[in-house]
Each structure stands twice: as C-alpha cells, then as structure tokens.
Amino acid sequence: MVQDSAPQAPSVTPATPARALLPSILPALAVGVVSSLLLVGVEAAAEEFEDVLWRTVPDALGIGRYSVAWMFVMLVATGIAVGLVVWKVPGHAGPDPATLGLDAPVLPPVVLPGLVLATALMLAGGPSLGPENPIIAVNVGLAAWLGGRALPRAPGRIWPALAEAATLGALFGTPVAAALVISEVLARQETRGLLWDNLFAPLTAAAAGGLTVTLIHRPAFGLDLPPLGHPRWGDLLAALGVASAGALLALCAVRVFPYVHSAFRRLRHPMLMLPAGGAVLGCLAALGGHLTLFKGLDEIAELAKDPGGRTAGEYAVLTVVKLAALLVAASCGFRGGRIFPAVFVGTAxxxxxxxxxxxVHPSVGVSAGVLGVLLAITRQGWVSLFVAAVLVASPGIITLLCIASLPAWLLVTGRPQMQLRADGTAIR
Structure with a gap:
C-alpha cells in the first residue's frame, strides 16, 4: 500500500482579520445606545403611568391602592386599553405574542409604535409579563429599518443580531447574558470563523447597551439574601431537588399553554380576549395579592428582604398564582416577555x-428555583444559569447550579416549549 508521505495540514478555523472587524464597531455602538435608550424610555414612561394608576388615582378616590376591587378594575381596564391598541392602531401591535421568543422577526416600521404603546400600557397596568420580548422586537425592527438606510451595503442579518444583543445587555445591565444567548444561537447554526469573531459586533452592541443603562438607570438584580459561604452536601441535595421541582412545576404551565391560548382565541376579537384575560388576572390577584402583579422584579426584592416572613403555604400560593398569571397573560394577547415573572415564580x-x-439555605433555594423554572419556560440554558447566579452574590452557588441544571435539563429537553407556532401548536 502506497502511503502519502506529504504531511496533512491540521484543520484550523480561519480567523477574521482585525481590519474586517473594525468597521462594525461604530454601528454596534450606535445600535447599543439607541436600543438601551428605547428600553429605558418605555420603562420610565410605564413607571410614571403606573404611579398615576396605582397611587394618585386610588388615593384621590379614597380607594385602597391594592384593594381587590381596584386590582380587578385596573386589570380589566388594562385589557380594554391594550385591546383597543391591538384592534385599532396600524400594525395591530405585531403578531400573536404567544408565537414570539427572544429571537424576534423583523417587523415593518408601521407595527412598531403600536407595539411600544401596548407594551407600556401592559407594564403600567399590572399583568404578569416583562418588557423583553416586545422591546427586542421593536429594536430589531428599528435597527433593520434605520441601519438598512444608513449602511445599505451592510449585510441585512447583522442588524437584528446587534439589536437583540444590545437589548439583552440593557435588560440585564451587562453584556454577559447577550453573549451567552448568541453563543447558543451560533451553536445551532452553521457559522464560519472563530466564536469571538462572530461575537465581536454583537458583544460591542451589548456592552454599549448595558453600560448606557447602568449609567442612566442603574438596574439592580442582586437580592439581599444571606450569603451562602462554603457549599455543603446538604446544599447540593437542596439545589438538585428545588431545581427539578421548579422545572416540573413550570412544565405543567407549559403543557397547558396551548389549551389556554386556544380558549382565548375562541373569543376571536382583541376587545374580547384581552378584557377577559384582564378579568381572570383580576381574580388571580385577589387570591395572590399585589405581589403577583407586574413583571415581578421589584416584588422579588420585597420577598427577599425577609425570607422567613411568610409561611410555606403563603409562598406556595404566591408561586402558583404568579405562574397562573404568567400563563394567562401570555395566552390572552398582552404584549410582554416571560423571563421576569418566571424569576418571581422561582424565587417564591x-x-x-x-x-x-x-x-435549605434561602440563597440555594431561590437560585435553584429560578434555574429550574427558567429552564422549563425559556429553554435558554446559559441565560437560566446566569440569571439564577446573578440573583445571589455567592461565588459558591455557581458550582451548585451547574450540577443542578443537569437533571433539570433532562426533565425539560424535548418537551413542548412556552412558545407556539402560528397554528397554535407548541414548539419542541
């Protein structure tokens, strides 16, 4: 047998030269700053309107701010207001939110104002959703529209990637979450070049977005929980059990998501679906109280101030009610994301x-609960680990979470996701 004596060159992924990456810096910085400013603007406007709806008006009327009657009235009124936007505003506030995830489609410009308005009304009115999905969709559409005109020769696919990364960096106040999400996306795609070459421009946009929000808004995700210290065997067992329990509980909501969505869709009109959803949310608020309203970030900080201040039964009610409120709000047509209310569910x-x-150490319980719930609802492994770890300022928690994520992931992988196709069937 004749052997080829010529040595074979090793398989090496070619690196992108610096001169090819440098032109992307300015567009990435611009997208990062603009995307973060839009997020901050929408949230600031929603907070001001929330203060009027939940403080000024009930105080002027002599009604309890979070009385059962006022919560019910406000949630139904929010359903009516968002229903009017979906019905009458051009673009109808975008596609069915149950069909959208973090990887938003490029929406035409006519859709974006209505989507911003519907999101701001939802955030102010109290439904259990966060701003992430619609704001990412708005920033993606805006970046694609403006970027395509400013730099027509740039690849069209670069603008959605920059806008998504920038918004994620702004949402969490750090580019780390964006880098983790993009790395998962790249792992599913056939990409050429080194990972950090592909991450360079999105990471620049995410850094600009995170820094902008940090300088002008100063977001805080860490909870005031007792520090963990050195992990012990009991902490490992607790993390494994709580993360798996959180995944199983959230999977129950994911399993019934298509059926709840279908029930609201039978009403056929946004002026029926959204007020009906608001009425159901009002009934749930009567059961769970005001802590189960809104996206949940401020509310988890309130829970964490006194971990032993409630009984197990009270925490169980908060957990189940908030998960049900997330399920209803995501099914009936409110424009919003699922990450922040899922964090509340895991915390409770x-x-x-x-x-x-x-x-069970409270820091271990909270971080493991958040990990399990987020894995089931988002199927974003890196983001779930990141959010669960950043809530607890204890370096030792990371090892526990990495181990606890393994059985939790086995429970959720291959199962239906909390995102639907256009025909209403669940994505796996």
Missing part, C-alpha cells in the same frame, strides 16, 4: 422550600 418556590425545610 425557593423561599417555600426554605420555609418547609429550614436546612
């Missing part, structure tokens, strides 16, 4: 575990 579940078993 972790504190419930701590109340049931005093040996």
């Amino acid at each position: 579940l972790g504190l419930c575990a701590h109340a049931l078993v005093s040996g």
Whole structure:
C-alpha cells in the first residue's frame, strides 16, 4: 500500500482579520445606545403611568391602592386599553405574542409604535409579563429599518443580531447574558470563523447597551439574601431537588399553554380576549395579592428582604398564582416577555422550600428555583444559569447550579416549549 508521505495540514478555523472587524464597531455602538435608550424610555414612561394608576388615582378616590376591587378594575381596564391598541392602531401591535421568543422577526416600521404603546400600557397596568420580548422586537425592527438606510451595503442579518444583543445587555445591565444567548444561537447554526469573531459586533452592541443603562438607570438584580459561604452536601441535595421541582412545576404551565391560548382565541376579537384575560388576572390577584402583579422584579426584592416572613403555604400560593398569571397573560394577547415573572415564580418556590425545610439555605433555594423554572419556560440554558447566579452574590452557588441544571435539563429537553407556532401548536 502506497502511503502519502506529504504531511496533512491540521484543520484550523480561519480567523477574521482585525481590519474586517473594525468597521462594525461604530454601528454596534450606535445600535447599543439607541436600543438601551428605547428600553429605558418605555420603562420610565410605564413607571410614571403606573404611579398615576396605582397611587394618585386610588388615593384621590379614597380607594385602597391594592384593594381587590381596584386590582380587578385596573386589570380589566388594562385589557380594554391594550385591546383597543391591538384592534385599532396600524400594525395591530405585531403578531400573536404567544408565537414570539427572544429571537424576534423583523417587523415593518408601521407595527412598531403600536407595539411600544401596548407594551407600556401592559407594564403600567399590572399583568404578569416583562418588557423583553416586545422591546427586542421593536429594536430589531428599528435597527433593520434605520441601519438598512444608513449602511445599505451592510449585510441585512447583522442588524437584528446587534439589536437583540444590545437589548439583552440593557435588560440585564451587562453584556454577559447577550453573549451567552448568541453563543447558543451560533451553536445551532452553521457559522464560519472563530466564536469571538462572530461575537465581536454583537458583544460591542451589548456592552454599549448595558453600560448606557447602568449609567442612566442603574438596574439592580442582586437580592439581599444571606450569603451562602462554603457549599455543603446538604446544599447540593437542596439545589438538585428545588431545581427539578421548579422545572416540573413550570412544565405543567407549559403543557397547558396551548389549551389556554386556544380558549382565548375562541373569543376571536382583541376587545374580547384581552378584557377577559384582564378579568381572570383580576381574580388571580385577589387570591395572590399585589405581589403577583407586574413583571415581578421589584416584588422579588420585597420577598427577599425577609425570607422567613411568610409561611410555606403563603409562598406556595404566591408561586402558583404568579405562574397562573404568567400563563394567562401570555395566552390572552398582552404584549410582554416571560423571563421576569418566571424569576418571581422561582424565587417564591425557593423561599417555600426554605420555609418547609429550614436546612435549605434561602440563597440555594431561590437560585435553584429560578434555574429550574427558567429552564422549563425559556429553554435558554446559559441565560437560566446566569440569571439564577446573578440573583445571589455567592461565588459558591455557581458550582451548585451547574450540577443542578443537569437533571433539570433532562426533565425539560424535548418537551413542548412556552412558545407556539402560528397554528397554535407548541414548539419542541
């Protein structure tokens, strides 16, 4: 047998030269700053309107700010207001939000004003959704529209990637989450070049977005929980159990999501679906109280101030009611994302575990609960780990979470996702 004596060159992924990456810096910085300013603007406007709706008006009327009657009236009124936007405003506030995830489609410019308005009304009115999905969609559409005109020779696919990364960086106040999401996307695609070459422009946009928000808005995700210290075997067992329980609980909501969505769709008109959803949310608020309203970020900080201040039963009610409110709000047509309310669900579940078993450290319970719930609802492994870890300022928690994510991922992988196709069937 004749052997080829010529040595074979090793398989090496070619690197992108610096001169090819440098032109992307300015567009990425511009997209990062503009995307973060839009996010901050929408949230600031929503907070001002929320203050009027939930403080000024009820105080002037002599009604309790979070009385059962006022919560019910406000949630139904929010459904009517958002329903009017979906019905009458050009573009109808975009496609069915149940069909959208973090990877938003490029929407035409006519859709974007209505989507911004519907999102701001939702954030102010109290439904259990966050701003992430619609704001990403708005920034993607705006970046594609403006970027295509400013730099027509640039690849069209670059603008959605920059806008998505910038918005994620602004949402969490750091580019790390954006880098993790993009790395998952790149792993599913056939991409050429080194990972960091592909991440360079999106990471620049994410850094600009995160820095802008940090300088002008100063977001804070860390909870005031007791530090963990050195992890022990009991902490590992607690993390495994709570993360798996959170994944199973959230999977129950994911499983019934298409059926709840279908029930609201039978009403056929946004002026019926959204007010009906608001009425159901009002009934849930009567059960769970005001902490189960809104996106949940301020509310989890309130829970974390006194981990032992409630019984296990009270935490269980908060967990189930908030998960049901997330399910209803995401099904009936409110424009919003699922990450932030899912964090509340995981936090309440972790504190419930701590109340049931005093040996479960509150930091372990909260971070593991958030991890399990987010894995089931988002299927974003890196983001779930990142959010769960950043809530607890304890370096030792990361190892526990990495191990706890393994059985939780086995429970959720291959299962239906909390996102639907256009025909209403669940995506796997």
